[in-house]
Amino acid sequence: MPLTDLLQDLLEDISNPRILWQALAIVGAVLVGLLLARFIRRSWLHEDDSQNAIRRLGVEGFGRVLAPLLIAGLVWSAKLALQEHQSVHLLRVALPLFTSMAVIRIVFYMLRRVFARHGQLGPALQTFEKILALVVWVAVALYLTGMWPDVIKFLDLHVVTLGKxxxxxxxxxxxxxxSVVVLMMVSLWAGAALEERLMGLESLHTSSRVVLARMANALLILVSVLVSLNLVGLDLTILSVFGGALGVGLGLGMQRIASNYVSGFIILLERSLSIGDPITVDKYSGRVARINTRTTVLQALDGTQTLLPNEMLITGVVLNQAATNKAVRLSTKVTVAYDSDLNEVMDSLLRQADGVERVVADPAPSVQLNAFGPTGYELELGFSIVDAEKGSGSVISAVNKNIYALVRDGTIRLGLPPPMPQVERA
Incomplete structure (x- = not known):
């Protein structure tokens, strides 16, 4: 049997002193592959000059799988060099093992670049990776034991009837x-790599970068689907039937989905909104965090996120503060006693916003007398910031601390309610 022949060949190599050359070749391939991969990552992946951008893009894509690829290539080279002088059964066993490791690392890296860009692996992705690794190792075991041709023959003889x-x-x-899975995976990986590259181009407008990334992803997926159908042997005229069914679906119940999809591209193309713009739509206010295919993510000052349909941003009234003035007005209120010098107190309050981090000088801070309250003058200190997406609580707190310092040293006396009369018990 093939497995018996494999064991017999390995036993013959073990009894031959020349097996040391094969063992040294494997150890040398591992060491050289690891060192060479480390050298490439250090020397190429950390270069920031624009002349090496294309080279860095290619190397960065396979940076995490360089080591197993290099080891498999070196083992294959050693096998070619030694097979002219001696038997290389040990290298023939080692080569598919290292090749399978490289394949698993490549697939894992592509999957994580597409579905886990932020480093968080979901349970579905982890399960798929385990199943994929198991399938690859089973295939390697069948190949090493010589059962792979029998499996191929068995699958080729059994047919499934489709139609008449x-x-x-x-x-x-x-x-x-x-073929479909591989092509789709390659297209998704290429789309993710291209999107990261485009989003890093500061010379392009944010909306232009998003549009180019979306169009590139759609084009890559379309090409992969067409090539997959051609490889499978399906007639491409089936797409006309699918297009007709899609048109019926759009006419019956997918108008809103199509409208939101088209609205997203309109928003990006006309640049009416950009990522980072503070906007107000209906009762929702916040900063534009992302413009997705169907929705726009609006992040409020407290960190909560609202998903707005893109159609709402096209048909409704949108207040875009970035298109007019990014300054956001903040204020804090204080009540001072009636026997205070109002002009002196207002001048002291006006200086408390100066020097506070993130408070801008234009528009300048101002103090207003809002009302004559029951306990004193009701004053309001107003000031502005231009980075409202970072929150406003820390700025207001810093200004209030400065006012508290004035209260502690007696510069300002707060208007306090009179003490409650004490009721003596009989």
Whole structure:
């Protein structure tokens, strides 16, 4: 049997002193591969000059899988060099092992670049990675034991009937699924890498970067689908039937989805809104965090996020503060005693906003007399910031601390209610 032949060949190599050359070749390939991968990452991936941008983009995409790829390549080179002089059964076993490790690392890296860009792996992705690793190792085991041709023959002989006269083997079905999955994975990975690259181009407007990234992703997915259908052997005229069904679906119940999708592209193309703009739509206010395909994410000052349909931003009234003035007016109120010098107190309050971090000089801070309250003058100190997306609580707190210092040293006397009369008990 093939497994018996494999064991017998390995035992013959073990009894031969020349096996040391194969063992040294494997150890050397591992050490050289690790050192070379480390050198490439340090020397190429950390270069920031624009002349090496294309090279850095290619190396960065495979930075995490360089080591197993280099090791597999070095083992293959050692096998070619030694097979002319001696048997290389040990290298023939080591080569598919290192190759499978490289394949698993490549697939894992692509999956995580597409579905886990922020480093958080979901349970579904973890389960898929475990299943994929198991399938790869089972395939390697079948190859090493010589059972792989038998499995291929078995899958090729068993067919599935589709329709009246169409028959397709299990091998063709599995090859079609594999080709579709591989092409879709490559297109999604390329789209994610291109999107990161485009979003880093400061010379382009934010909206232009988002539009180019979306169009590139859609184009890559479309090309991968067409190529996959062609490899599978399906007639591309089936797309016309699918297009007709899609048109009926849009006419019956998908108008809003299509409208939101088109509205998102309109927002990006006309640049009416950009990521980071403080806006107000209906009763929702905040900063534009993301412009997605169907919705726009609006982040309020307290950190809460609201998903607004893109159609709402096209058909409704939108107050865009970034298009007019980014300054946001803040204020704090204080009541001072009636026997205070009002002009002196107002001048002292006016200086408390000066020097506070994030408070801008234009428009300048101001103090207003709002009302004559029951306990004293009701004053309001107003000041402005231009980075409202960072929150306003810390700025107001800093100004209030400065006012508290004036109260402690007696510069300002607060208007306090009179003490409650004491009722003596009989």
């Amino acid at each position: 006269n169409k028959q397709i083997s299990l091998l063709d079905i599995l090859q079609a699924i594999a």
